[in-house]
Amino acid sequence: MKKHGRKLVADSVFVRTLITLLALLFLLLISFWGVLNRMMKVNYEHGVQENSRQVLKQTSEMTELALHLLSDDLSHMIWEDTILSYLIAPQSRSSQEEYEVLLLLNRLAQRSDLVETAWLYAPEEKWVLASDGFAGLEDEYEQYTMLKDYIPSTQISDKQLQDADSRIFIANDNLYIAVDFVLTKHIGSLFLQVNLPELYEMVNAQSQGEPIYYLDQKGEFFAPESEIEGRSFLSVNMASESTGIVRHGKEQWCYQYNEKLQWIFLQKMDTITQGMIFREYIPIVIPGLLIFLTLGILGAYAVTRKIYKPINQLVGLVLMYGEDREAQKNEWSYLKLSFMQTMDEKKMLKNSIKFWENDILEQVFRKLLQGSAPEEIGMNMLDPDTKAIWKNGRQYQVVVCQKSQEAKATNAAELDSRLFVQSIEQIVKKNKDFSGLFVVPMDQDFVAIMLTDSDKSAVQLKKAVFQLETEIFNAFRASAFAVSIDHGRVYAHWEDLIYSWQEGVQNIRYNKYLKCSPDAVSNESMERTELNREQQRYLEERAHQILDHLLKEQQKQAENLLERISDEIMQSSASLEQKKSYFDTIEGVFLEKRLTVSGQEKDSIEDKRNEFKDDEDLRKYMVEYLKLQMEQILRGTRKNSYRYVESARQYIQENCSDSGLSSQMVAEYLHINTSYFSEIFNKQMQESFSSYLNRIRIDNARKLLLSTKLPVYDIGFKCGFTTVQHFNRMFKKYTGMTPKQYRDTKST
Incomplete structure (x- = not known):
C-alpha cells in the first residue's frame, strides 16, 4: 500500500492493527x-452409552429367553406319565420305570448345551435319579448340599412364587431351575443345573469390547468371576430404573436390570480418549476450521483497511503541509502525540467544569425545581463523580427554608437575601450525614436544600433530616428574623425532587395559613410547630421498632431500645408538656397493638403522668408504664x-399431598408474615417447616406401602413429592431403607 508517497513500514498503524486483529482471531479460534x-466429547460419550445400553438390553432379553425355554421344557417333563407314576406310586416302582425316568432325564440334559445335568428328587423316600445315571439316596448325591437347603414352593410365603410353574435360583455359585410337583403336599421336584460358562459364552457373543457381568440381588458376581466388589454397586440403587450409567471409582459402568430374573447386567464402558474423538470427527471439523481461519484472515485484512483509510489520509496531509516533516514521518508517534494533546485538553476541560461546578449544579437543580424536562437541565455537564452521587442515590428529599419576618425583628426587611442563603450554606457544609447535600436559592425568599443518600434506612433518614432542620432552626433563633422549615416526602429517583420541593413549599404555606387564622385553630394546635410534628412521626417509627423486637420475642432488646428513646426525649429541648405528648405518641402505638393481640384496654397501674413536675420522675414512671404494656403485648403475641x-399443623395434615405446599402458602392461610410464621413454627416444633412436612409425607407413604399395592412411584406422587428420586432419598433418610425394601421387610 502506498498513499501520498509514503511506504508501509513495520511500525505503521496498519501493521499494528492487522497483527492485533489476527491475534484476536487466533484467540477466538482457540x-x-x-x-x-x-x-464432540459429549456427543461421543452419548453414542458410546447408547451402544452399551442396546448391547445390555439384547443380552438381558437373550438370557431371559434361553432360561425360560429351559423352564418350559422342565415344566412339560414333570407331567410325563412316567414321571408322574414314579412320584405318585412309590410302592409299585420297578426297575423298568426307574430306567425310563433316567432315560427321560438323560434326553433332557442332552437336548441343550446349556444343561449341565438334570435330576428327579422324591423327598419322602429321599431318593434321587439323575441324568448322569445316578440312582440312590440324597446324601450320596453330589448335589446333596443344595437339596438339603432347598425349600419347596409350598413353604414360601410369596404367593407369586407358589403359583409359578418353575423357579430360577442360585445356590452354591450354581444356577438352577426347579419345578415342584404338589398335590396335598410336596410329592417331588424336578431340577436342572444350567451350564453357566456355556450360557455366558452364548450371550457374550453379541457384545463387543469389555465383557458383560451378571450381578444377583445380593451384590455378587456369579458369571464371570470378577475381582470387583459387587456389593458396592447396590448402594447406587440401580433397580429404581431399568437401565442407566453408574460411576464406580474412576470407571463408568452401564447397567440393565431384568425384573423377571432379578439380575443386573453390567458392562464397563470404554475409556474415551482424544484420539477416538479425532478419528470420529476429523473429516468434518478440520475443513470447517480451515474455512473459518481463511475467512477470518480475509475479514481482518478488510477491517484493517477500513480503519486505516482515514488515518492514512490524515497523516498524509500532515506530512504534506507540516513544517518538520522528518519528525512527523512516523505515523504511530504522531497518533500518540495527538492522543496526549487530546487528553490534556480533556483534563483542562474537566478542571474548568470543576471550577464552575457549584454554579452549574445550582442551575441544574433550579431548572429541575422550576419544572424543566430532565433532558433539558444539563445534568451531563457535571463532573462524573458529582453526577454519580446524585444519579446513583437510593433516596431523595428536599428540605425547604423561607425567611419570614416576625414582629420582634424590626430590621429584618433590610437583611440581604443572599446573606440568608450563605448562612444556610455554612450550616449545611458542616453536616456529613448525607451522600449529597446542596443549597439552591429560589424565588420569594425560599431556599431548597437538596439531599440524597444511598445507605440509610427510612427511619435513619428521617432522624438525620430532623437533626438538620433542628440545627438550622436553632441557628436562626437568635437572629433578627425567623425561619420557616419543612420538607417533602422521600422519593426513589432524582427526577422526582420537584415533587418533594412542591410538597415542602405547600407545607410551609399551610403552616402560615394556620398561624394567620387564630379563630379556626385551637390554642393547642397553634403551639405545635413543624419540628414537633416531625418528632411525633419519628417517635411512631421508633415505637414500631420496639414492637418488631417484641414480635420476635426479643424482650431485652425491646426494653433497651425503650430506654434509649426515653433518654432522647429527656435530652431534647422540649417542654415538660411536650415530652408528655411524646410519651403519649409511643403509648398510642402500643395501645393499638395491644388491642390487636389481646383485646385488653385497662391497665393494671394507675395513670399518674400528669402529677409529675420533674423530668426524671416522669421518665421513670413512663418507662415502667410502657414496659407493663410491652409485657401484655408479649403475652398476647405468645x-x-x-x-x-x-392451625398450621392441621392445615399441613390436610394439604401435605400438594407438591406445591410451602411456608408462604401456610402463612397466607393464617394471614401473617412468612418470616414470622417460620420463626414461631421453628421455635415451638423444634424443627423447620420443610423437615416437618417431609416427616408427615413419609409417615403417609409408610401407611400406603403397607396397606395398598400401589407402585412406589405412585405413592410418592400421592404423598406430595415432586420426583421419584427425591421420594427415595427422603424415605431412606427417615427410615434407613428404600420404599421397596421397607415394603418387602414389613410384608415378610
Missing part, C-alpha cells in the same frame, strides 16, 4: 476449538403464636 471439542402453629 476458544471455538475448546467449545467444539467439548461438544398466645397467638400457639394458635397459629396448631
Whole structure:
C-alpha cells in the first residue's frame, strides 16, 4: 500500500492493527476449538452409552429367553406319565420305570448345551435319579448340599412364587431351575443345573469390547468371576430404573436390570480418549476450521483497511503541509502525540467544569425545581463523580427554608437575601450525614436544600433530616428574623425532587395559613410547630421498632431500645408538656397493638403522668408504664403464636399431598408474615417447616406401602413429592431403607 508517497513500514498503524486483529482471531479460534471439542466429547460419550445400553438390553432379553425355554421344557417333563407314576406310586416302582425316568432325564440334559445335568428328587423316600445315571439316596448325591437347603414352593410365603410353574435360583455359585410337583403336599421336584460358562459364552457373543457381568440381588458376581466388589454397586440403587450409567471409582459402568430374573447386567464402558474423538470427527471439523481461519484472515485484512483509510489520509496531509516533516514521518508517534494533546485538553476541560461546578449544579437543580424536562437541565455537564452521587442515590428529599419576618425583628426587611442563603450554606457544609447535600436559592425568599443518600434506612433518614432542620432552626433563633422549615416526602429517583420541593413549599404555606387564622385553630394546635410534628412521626417509627423486637420475642432488646428513646426525649429541648405528648405518641402505638393481640384496654397501674413536675420522675414512671404494656403485648403475641402453629399443623395434615405446599402458602392461610410464621413454627416444633412436612409425607407413604399395592412411584406422587428420586432419598433418610425394601421387610 502506498498513499501520498509514503511506504508501509513495520511500525505503521496498519501493521499494528492487522497483527492485533489476527491475534484476536487466533484467540477466538482457540476458544471455538475448546467449545467444539467439548461438544464432540459429549456427543461421543452419548453414542458410546447408547451402544452399551442396546448391547445390555439384547443380552438381558437373550438370557431371559434361553432360561425360560429351559423352564418350559422342565415344566412339560414333570407331567410325563412316567414321571408322574414314579412320584405318585412309590410302592409299585420297578426297575423298568426307574430306567425310563433316567432315560427321560438323560434326553433332557442332552437336548441343550446349556444343561449341565438334570435330576428327579422324591423327598419322602429321599431318593434321587439323575441324568448322569445316578440312582440312590440324597446324601450320596453330589448335589446333596443344595437339596438339603432347598425349600419347596409350598413353604414360601410369596404367593407369586407358589403359583409359578418353575423357579430360577442360585445356590452354591450354581444356577438352577426347579419345578415342584404338589398335590396335598410336596410329592417331588424336578431340577436342572444350567451350564453357566456355556450360557455366558452364548450371550457374550453379541457384545463387543469389555465383557458383560451378571450381578444377583445380593451384590455378587456369579458369571464371570470378577475381582470387583459387587456389593458396592447396590448402594447406587440401580433397580429404581431399568437401565442407566453408574460411576464406580474412576470407571463408568452401564447397567440393565431384568425384573423377571432379578439380575443386573453390567458392562464397563470404554475409556474415551482424544484420539477416538479425532478419528470420529476429523473429516468434518478440520475443513470447517480451515474455512473459518481463511475467512477470518480475509475479514481482518478488510477491517484493517477500513480503519486505516482515514488515518492514512490524515497523516498524509500532515506530512504534506507540516513544517518538520522528518519528525512527523512516523505515523504511530504522531497518533500518540495527538492522543496526549487530546487528553490534556480533556483534563483542562474537566478542571474548568470543576471550577464552575457549584454554579452549574445550582442551575441544574433550579431548572429541575422550576419544572424543566430532565433532558433539558444539563445534568451531563457535571463532573462524573458529582453526577454519580446524585444519579446513583437510593433516596431523595428536599428540605425547604423561607425567611419570614416576625414582629420582634424590626430590621429584618433590610437583611440581604443572599446573606440568608450563605448562612444556610455554612450550616449545611458542616453536616456529613448525607451522600449529597446542596443549597439552591429560589424565588420569594425560599431556599431548597437538596439531599440524597444511598445507605440509610427510612427511619435513619428521617432522624438525620430532623437533626438538620433542628440545627438550622436553632441557628436562626437568635437572629433578627425567623425561619420557616419543612420538607417533602422521600422519593426513589432524582427526577422526582420537584415533587418533594412542591410538597415542602405547600407545607410551609399551610403552616402560615394556620398561624394567620387564630379563630379556626385551637390554642393547642397553634403551639405545635413543624419540628414537633416531625418528632411525633419519628417517635411512631421508633415505637414500631420496639414492637418488631417484641414480635420476635426479643424482650431485652425491646426494653433497651425503650430506654434509649426515653433518654432522647429527656435530652431534647422540649417542654415538660411536650415530652408528655411524646410519651403519649409511643403509648398510642402500643395501645393499638395491644388491642390487636389481646383485646385488653385497662391497665393494671394507675395513670399518674400528669402529677409529675420533674423530668426524671416522669421518665421513670413512663418507662415502667410502657414496659407493663410491652409485657401484655408479649403475652398476647405468645398466645397467638400457639394458635397459629396448631392451625398450621392441621392445615399441613390436610394439604401435605400438594407438591406445591410451602411456608408462604401456610402463612397466607393464617394471614401473617412468612418470616414470622417460620420463626414461631421453628421455635415451638423444634424443627423447620420443610423437615416437618417431609416427616408427615413419609409417615403417609409408610401407611400406603403397607396397606395398598400401589407402585412406589405412585405413592410418592400421592404423598406430595415432586420426583421419584427425591421420594427415595427422603424415605431412606427417615427410615434407613428404600420404599421397596421397607415394603418387602414389613410384608415378610
